[in-house]
Amino acid sequence: MPEGHTIHRAARKHAELLGGAAVSAESPQGRFTDGAREIDGQVLQRVDAHGKHLLYRFPDDLTLHVHLGLFGRFLTHRGAPPEPRGAIRLRLSGPDGTIDLRGPTACELMDPPEVEALLARLGPDPLRADADPERAWNRISRSTRPIGALVMDQSVLAGVGNVYRAEALLVQGIHPERPGREVTPAEFDALWGTLTRMLQDGVRAGRIITVSAEDAGMPRSRIPRGERTYVYRQSTCRRCGGPVRDWQMDGRRAWACPTCQS
């Protein structure tokens, strides 16, 4: 479910819903009882998103780190919290509402050195104002690894997942298997720009729609599901109409249009 756009969106929403007030924390399923106990009653000061990672900041350098992984999900409720349903690993409630967390890969308390270590191993996040694309370029331009692998490597670029990888590379005409060092500086700049725009669109829309209104021949809001991407999970390229190839890359499925991408 989540690429960077989901996480940044959640950060905003959670800060708005729970920020500035004392939060009650519980772990209905018992996976996170210790952490919940420490957070309980603390004031949520800030929620930071870095790529696919969320940091909930509490006083005294107390930081809750959450990573949704492939299956993790948030459910938010305004007003009175409903009876917990299913495996809720963490529930945070404030005066205005509640967020439930299920299925995370990570949900843990971190001290400042741990937070520092986490951030140190993340590449620049196109959704962050402080992102430095040069750091990503330094890695990419020196690597023989395929650009499709590099773009998904969170230490190269933070926040990009399988869908945006497929889509951004299609739009830029770069084949995922091309070695990083064969990507030109101009191509990288354009790729960074496209990723930034796509991720920002995702934050705005709350879902991934990479196909433009022009290419779809209709307003983007009305594009049917299954037609919102150019190559991701497509059998024909929504740009040129040609056949789309798919194969495994680092254990994930990759898609590309051999006509549009080289």
Add this chain to the structure above:
DNA sequence: AAGAATGTTATGTA
């Protein structure tokens, strides 16, 4: 109802 999926880490082999 098996299998796939917007993810990461750790480990092992070459």
Add this chain to the structure above:
DNA sequence: CTACATAACATTCT
């Protein structure tokens, strides 16, 4: 260092 493979873990949807 890189590539490549395998496995573990989480949950929902078809």
